[in-house]
Amino acid sequence: MVTRLDPALAAYCETHRQEHLAELQRWIAIPSVSADPQADGEIRRCAATIVDRLDALGMHARILETGGNPLAYGEWLGAPGKPTVLIYGHYDVQPADPPALWHSPPFEGVVRDGKIFGRGAVDDKGQVVMHLAALEAHLVTRGALPINVKVIVEGEEEIGSPNFEAALARYRHEFTADLAIVSDTAVYSEGKPSLTTSTRGLIHWEVVVHGPDCDVHSGYYGGVVRNPIEALAQMIAELKDADGRVAVPGFYDGVSELPPQQLAELRALEFDEAREAAALGVSELAGERGRLPLERMWFRPTLECNGIWGGYQGPGQKTIIPSRACAKLSARLVGDQDPERIKAAVAEFIARVAPTGVRVEIESFGGVRAVRTSRDHPVVAAAARAMEAGFGKAPIFIGTGGSIGPVASFDRVLGLPQVMIGVGLPDDQIHAPNEKFTLSQFFGGILTMAQLYDELAAMPTRD
Numbered sequence: 167m168v169t170r171l172d173p174a175l176a177a178y179c180e181t182h183r184q185e186h187l188a189e190l191q192r193w194i195a196i197p198s199v200s201a202d203p204q205a206d207g208e209i210r211r212c213a214a215t216i217v218d219r220l221d222a223l224g225m226h227a228r229i230l231e232t233g234g235n236p237l238a239y240g241e242w243l244g245a246p247g248k249p250t251v252l253i254y255g256h257y258d259v260q261p262a263d264p265p266a267l268w269h270s271p272p273f274e275g276v277v278r279d280g281k282i283f284g285r286g287a288v289d290d291k292g293q294v295v296m297h298l299a300a301l302e303a304h305l306v307t308r309g310a311l312p313i314n315v316k317v318i319v320e321g322e323e324e325i326g327s328p329n330f331e332a333a334l335a336r337y338r339h340e341f342t343a344d345l346a347i348v349s350d351t352a353v354y355s356e357g358k359p360s361l362t363t364s365t366r367g368l369i370h371w372e373v374v375v376h377g378p379d380c381d382v383h384s385g386y387y388g389g390v391v392r393n394p395i396e397a398l399a400q401m402i403a404e405l406k407d408a409d410g411r412v413a414v415p416g417f418y419d420g421v422s423e424l425p426p427q428q429l430a431e432l433r434a435l436e437f438d439e440a441r442e443a444a445a446l447g448v449s450e451l452a453g454e455r456g457r458l459p460l461e462r463m464w465f466r467p468t469l470e471c472n473g474i475w476g477g478y479q480g481p482g483q484k485t486i487i488p489s490r491a492c493a494k495l496s497a498r499l500v501g502d503q504d505p506e507r508i509k510a511a512v513a514e515f516i517a518r519v520a521p522t523g524v525r526v527e528i529e530s531f532g533g534v535r536a537v538r539t540s541r542d543h544p545v546v547a548a549a550a551r552a553m554e555a556g557f558g559k560a561p562i563f564i565g566t567g568g569s570i571g572p573v574a575s576f577d578r579v580l581g582l583p584q585v586m587i588g589v590g591l592p593d594d595q596i597h598a599p600n601e602k603f604t605l606s607q608f609f610g611g612i613l614t615m616a617q618l619y620d621e622l623a624a625m626p627t628r629d
Contacts, residue, residue, distance in 0.1 A: 169555040175616045178303040183609055186299040187282065189219075190608070191275030193257070193291045194284035200235055200258035200325045209321050212257045213238045216294075216319050223301055225317070230337055234329040235321030239340055242301075243314045249625045250314040252343035252582065254572055255294035255350065256323035259286035260597045267599035281602040288603040289596040293349040293588055294319055296608065300615035312623035316343055320572065323350075326532060327571040334579050344583075344628045345545050346576045347618070349611070351566055351588030354435065356604065359553045359561035361546060362586040364464065367499030367536040368569035369509050373398065373516060374492050376525040381477075381486040392523030394491040395476045401526075402471050402493060404519040405512075409455040412469045414515040420502035424465055432460045435562070464565030468498045469512065498567060505533035534574045539584060548621035549585040556614025589614065 179186075198212035199205045213229055213236045220227035220240030227240035235258060243250070262272035262285045270276035275284040282292070297317070304311050318341070322329060334341055353360035377394035378387070407413050424432075437460055443451050453462040462468075476491030478484035497508060509530040520526045539546060541563055553561045566586075576582040589611035595601045 169551040169617065169621075171555045171613055171617045172307075172620065174307045175303045176613060178307050179299065179609070179612050179616060182299070182303075186295060186612065187277070187605070187608070189299075190282060190287070190292050190295045190603075191277075191284075193295065194275035194282075194286055195273055197262075197273045198258050198286070198321065199261050200322050201261055206235075209235050209258065213319070213321055216257060219298060220317060223298065224305060225315075230333065230340065232322075232329040232333045232336075237321065237333060237337075238317075238319040239337075240317045241315065241340070242305075242311055244310055245312060245314045245623075247627075248313045248623055249344040249627050250316065250342070251619070251622055252341065252346045252576075253297050253315060253317045254320070254346055254348050254576070255297070255318075256290045256320040257286075257294065258321045258324045259289070259291070260324050262599070264599065269600055272599075272601075277605075280606065281604050282608070283600055283602045285601055287601050288590040288594045289601065290323070290350045292603040292608055293590070293611065296349065296589070296611040297347075297615050299612045300619065303612075303616050304619060312620050315619075316340065323570070323572065327575070330572055331575050331579060334575060341580060343580075344625065345622070346580075346582045346584035348570065348573055348576075348584055348586045349588040349615075350570055351568075351586045352590035352592055352594065353588070353607075354562060354564050354592070356591055356607070357559075359557040359559055359589075360564045361549055361553065361561045362566050362588070363541055363546065363563050364500075364538045364565040365536065365573055365586070366464075366467070366565075366567055366569050367503065367505060367574065368532055368534040368571075369497050369499065369505045370531040371495040371509070371512060371516075372492065372529045372531070373401070373495065374490055374527040375401070375476075375520070376490050376527070377487065377523070378489050380489050382489075384485045384487050387487055391487050392521060393487050394524055395488060397521050397524045398474065398476070398491040398493055400521060401516055401519050402474070402495075405469055405471075405495075405515070410453050411455075412467070414469070414511050416511045417467065417469070417508060418503075419507070420504060421467060422501050424461065429458070429461070431563075432458050435460060463567045465500055467500050467503060468567075470496055470498075472496050498569065499534075500536045501538075503536065505535060509533070534569050534571050535578060537573050537577045537584075539586070543583055544625060545583050545585045545622075548625065549587045549618060552614050552618035552621050553587065555617040556610045556612075587614070587618065 216238035225240035230237040375394040477488035
């Protein structure tokens with residue numbers, strides 16, 4: 167039987183759609199680009215806007231300083247004996263570059279064809295607005311919430327949340343809760359409500375290969391001086407074998423095989439390899455031989471070269487052997503892979519396969535662990551009922567290949583059970599020009615969150 171949403175809540179959400187959409191447009195209009203050092207004023211304006219909104223809802227709201235971009239915080243603790251739920255989101259956005267590829271201004275929130283276009287529309291301003299609209303529906307129709315709520319909206323997620331864990335320690339009281347809700351994820355496809363139960367971890371390396379002290383003439387020294395670009399290319403090629411497996415010893419420690427039932431579920435999901443390849447503009451999909459595409463995308467670790475440069479790149483020709491070459495690498499982690507061990511193993515491997523005649527420097531960064539939530543957890547069951555109420559269909563369970571640093575922090579530092587209940591679509595163009603949020607997903611998400619709070623009211627509190 168489909169879970170039914172309280173008719174009063176549903177009616178409120180339906181009749182206030184335009185107000186909620188207008189609110190999202192106002193948020194999109196604030197260019198809160200955390201990667202831009204010149205955007206501090208807009209960052210703080212966005213945080214203040216959210217605090218004002220939380221305050222207007224009747225929550226005790228304030229700015230939490232982090233030493234970097236501030237957190238917008240609000241709490242409503244008027245449900246004694248009920249669970250305390252931490253709702254996490256982020257208000258910072260990616261740069262809009264290149265602006266020429268946008269079909270409408272990236273910071274206007276233009277509505278067309280049943281979608282709202284703008285930077286941050288779905289990642290993650292729109293999904294935060296969904297929660298605030300659902301909280302409003304409860305507070306206006308009932309005068310209270312069925313649970314205690316703490317809302318944390320971060321301003322540095324798009325740059326790796328560098329100050330988030332320090333904020334966890336500094337504001338331990340504000341982060342104390344029974345569970346966390348994260349809506350920074352997507353569903354499998356339109357018409358297929360989905361709950362994400364795993365995210366991959368993330369680490370980075372920067373590799374610099376040094377050759378001669380300065381660029382040298384390739385006519386004089388070609389054939390006797392090792393070319394750093396050539397050396398770096400050889401080193402990167404050594405990272406994977408012919409079957410697409412990472413060749414670094416110990417890289418797969420902590421990686422488990424999927425159970426047969428989960429593999430069967432992946433096979434049952436509609437996934438056309440040829441169509442996906444064509445949509446991406448490639449001739450075929452690649453990766454570990456013998457693995458399903460969705461298995462590779464969600465549940466297998468990766469090691470990728472994200473950028474490589476060196477030598478002359480201007481117009482015409484410049485016949486040199488460059489003095490150095492550089493690359494940026496990243497790995498997505500799964501299961502129980504240890505970020506620190508993987509960082510060390512990859513660095514040692516790169517140093518070992520470096521050819522003679524060059525000097526190699528390797529720096530590593532980050533350390534986000536993979537996170538898994540059991541489908542059998544009561545939080546996930548509550549979220550599944552809520553999503554069924556919001557979209558009229560029971561959700562499927564999926565993973566995501568992406569990484570959300572605070573999700574790992576909630577898991578590792580606070581030990582919080584958490585549910586990842588986002589409603590974006592795979593074609594939302596997050597981080598790309600023409601980012602959008604399909605309005606049926608936005609409005610269905612508001613209904614889902616309104617029901618979710620009722621479902622969570624029956625959850626036990628932490629001791």
